Amino acid sequence: MALSREQLAQRVAQELKDGYYVNLGIGIPTLVANYVPDGIEVMLQSENGLLGMGQFPTEDEIDADLINAGKQTVTMATGASIFDSAASFAMIRGGHVDLTVLGAFEVDVNGNIASYMIPGKLIKGMGGAMDLVAGADNIIVTMTHASKHGVSKLLANCTLPLTGKACIKKVLTDLAFIEIKDGKFHLLERAPRVSIEEIVKLTDGELEVPEHVPEMSF
Amino acid sequence: MIDKQIKKMVASYVGENAHFAAQMMSGELDVELTPQGTLAEKIRAGGAGIPAFYTATGYGTPVAEGKEVKAYDGRHYILEESIKGDFAIVKAWKADPYGNLIFRKTARNFNPLAATAGKITVVEVEEIVALGELDPDQIHTPGIYVNRVIQGTFEKTIEQRTTRPSATPSI
Numbered sequence: 001m002a003l004s005r006e007q008l009a010q011r012v013a014q015e016l017k018d019g020y021y022v023n024l025g026i027g028i029p030t031l032v033a034n035y036v037p038d039g040i041e042v043m044l045q046s047e048n049g050l051l052g053m054g055q056f057p058t059e060d061e062i063d064a065d066l067i068n069a070g071k072q073t074v075t076m077a078t079g080a081s082i083f084d085s086a087a088s089f090a091m092i093r094g095g096h097v098d099l100t101v102l103g104a105f106e107v108d109v110n111g112n113i114a115s116y117m118i119p120g121k122l123i124k125g126m127g128g129a130m131d132l133v134a135g136a137d138n139i140i141v142t143m144t145h146a147s148k149h150g151v152s153k154l155l156a157n158c159t160l161p162l163t164g165k166a167c168i169k170k171v172l173t174d175l176a177f178i179e180i181k182d183g184k185f186h187l188l189e190r191a192p193r194v195s196i197e198e199i200v201k202l203t204d205g206e207l208e209v210p211e212h213v214p215e216m217s218f
Numbered sequence: 219m220i221d222k223q224i225k226k227m228v229a230s231y232v233g234e235n236a237h238f239a240a241q242m243m244s245g246e247l248d249v250e251l252t253p254q255g256t257l258a259e260k261i262r263a264g265g266a267g268i269p270a271f272y273t274a275t276g277y278g279t280p281v282a283e284g285k286e287v288k289a290y291d292g293r294h295y296i297l298e299e300s301i302k303g304d305f306a307i308v309k310a311w312k313a314d315p316y317g318n319l320i321f322r323k324t325a326r327n328f329n330p331l332a333a334t335a336g337k338i339t340v341v342e343v344e345e346i347v348a349l350g351e352l353d354p355d356q357i358h359t360p361g362i363y364v365n366r367v368i369q370g371t372f373e374k375t376i377e378q379r380t381t382r383p384s385a386t387p388s389i
Contacts, residue, residue: 047254049327058384064374065311065323072380082323084330084358086262089255093275112278123242123251124233126281131255134275165278 002174003191003216008142010035010218011172012101015140016042023047023092023132025102026070028142032101043077045097047128049088052080069128089128093135100136102129104143104168106158109205111168111180113141114160126163133164145173145202152204154178154185175199177216184208189216222246228301230254234377253281256298258331263300265334265363270299306336309370310359313343314350317364318357326358333363342370 003011009031016022016032020042024030033055036042044053046068053068054075061075068074076082091097104115113133116126133139146152154171171178176199177189185207190199192215200207219237226248232238241247252260253275263271272295276282286297308329311322319341321329333339346369 046324048324050324056380056382059381060384062376062379062381063323064376065325067324067376067378070378072378073376074380082326084321085254085258085327086331089258093255093273117251117280123239125229125231125251126253127231128254130253130279130281131275134273134277135255162279 001191001193002145004174005031006035007191007216007218008172008174011177011216012140012142013037015099016040017098018042020098021045021051021091021096022099022101023097023136025100025129025132027103029101029103030070043079045088045091046074047085047088047092047132049083049085050074050076050080051083051091052077054080089131089135092128092131095135095137097132097136098138100132100139102132102139102141104141104153104163104171105160106153106155107141107143107168107171107180108155108158109180109183109185110157111166112158113163113168114158115163117161119161129163133167136167139168139170141168141171143171143173145175145199150202152202154203154205154207156205175202178207186210187213189214191216192218226250228252228257228260230257251281256281257301258328260298260301261328261331261335264302265331268300270297272297301335303332303336304338306332306334306339308333308339308341310341310343312345312347312352313341313364313367314347314352314361315367316349317341317361317367318352319343319359319361319364320352320356321358330359333359336363336365338365339363340366340368342368344372345369 005028008028012032013035018040022042023045045051046053048069054077057075062073104113106114175191175194179186187209190213228250242249256275274295277294277296282296310319312320
């Protein structure tokens with residue numbers, strides 16, 4: 001069974017460590033905040049200038065001046081701080097954020113990522129994604145393994161304009177958890193009841209499959 | 219924007235603006251998509267008298283096209299030029315008569331940077347307070363950068379109104 005959006009978020013959350021400063025991208029990455037394991041405290045960084053993002057506000061708590069990078073209304077956690085965009089990206093580009101989670105259209109065996117533009121179709125802009133992938137050492141990309149039509153998104157070479165070059169080491173898809181090193185994908189884990197054959201079939205770039213590939217557990 | 223009076227725009231994200239997308243696709247508007255951190259640093263540098271800087275952001279991507287590349291400690295960086303404006307238009311929370319500014323929560327973002335980078339900086343504020351009312355330790359933008367202050371009237375709009383049920387206890 002392919003992982004649901006919630007399970008993807010849950011699996012990423014298992015990578016969190018106490019005291020981490022974490023930047024979560026828009027979409028599935030945002031859901032990770034709902035699954036922070038018990039006994040662990042993390043500080044969420046929102047690149048529009050908030051460290052210590054809290055949960056969504058109640059109707060009474062809504063403040064038009066307090067939003068996250070996805071323009072959603074949020075609250076501040078106790079101990080939060082606020083700063084301008086240059087300070088925010090200095091944190092990111094200076095390598096001070098412990099974990100970055102973001103989505104992508106494609107990744108390849110050399111750790112390249114394409115996530116911001118489909119020429120002629122979708123031009124939204126990269127926002128902070130290029131800064132995040134260039135500045136962070138520990139990045140997890142969350143994405144579907146293949147398109148609805150079965151076209152792999154894990155490639156030998158990205159075909160879309162790149163967001164970053166040689167910067168991705170970990171990819172979590174709805175089918176597998178994959179590490180990128182030495183110019184290859186390495187299969188670390190598979191989604192519950194997903195066969196290795198299926199993963200191999202839907203992975204375009206070279207994939208190293210060890211003898212034992214554990215199933216993810218939730 | 220609707221009257222097509224804008225020739226060129228430098229921006230990091232243009233996602234939810236239909237006019238923008240339409241004019242960009244038709245070629246009527248020249249858009250330079252710039253990573254958000256690079257954009258912030260370009261404006262900060264412009265205001266600080268720094269003409270250009272090296273950054274790893276965008277190396278090996280379309281953003282790097284035509285830009286100088288230099289390696290430091292085995293890593294590649296691209297040269298990005300700073301931005302200055304004839305006018306900087308800024309929104310702040312409070313100002314005093316000397317133009318000292320305080321921003322409120324995440325409405326700070328690019329505002330203090332833009333305030334430093336304009337030949338003429340115009341600030342719209344929610345409240346103009348008497349001289350001495352702002353604590354010098356709490357001022358975000360010193361008045362040296364500010365040329366005009368206007369008290370505006372605001373209806374604050376929210377693009378993504380996202381809430382949790384009020385029964386959910388706070389963590």
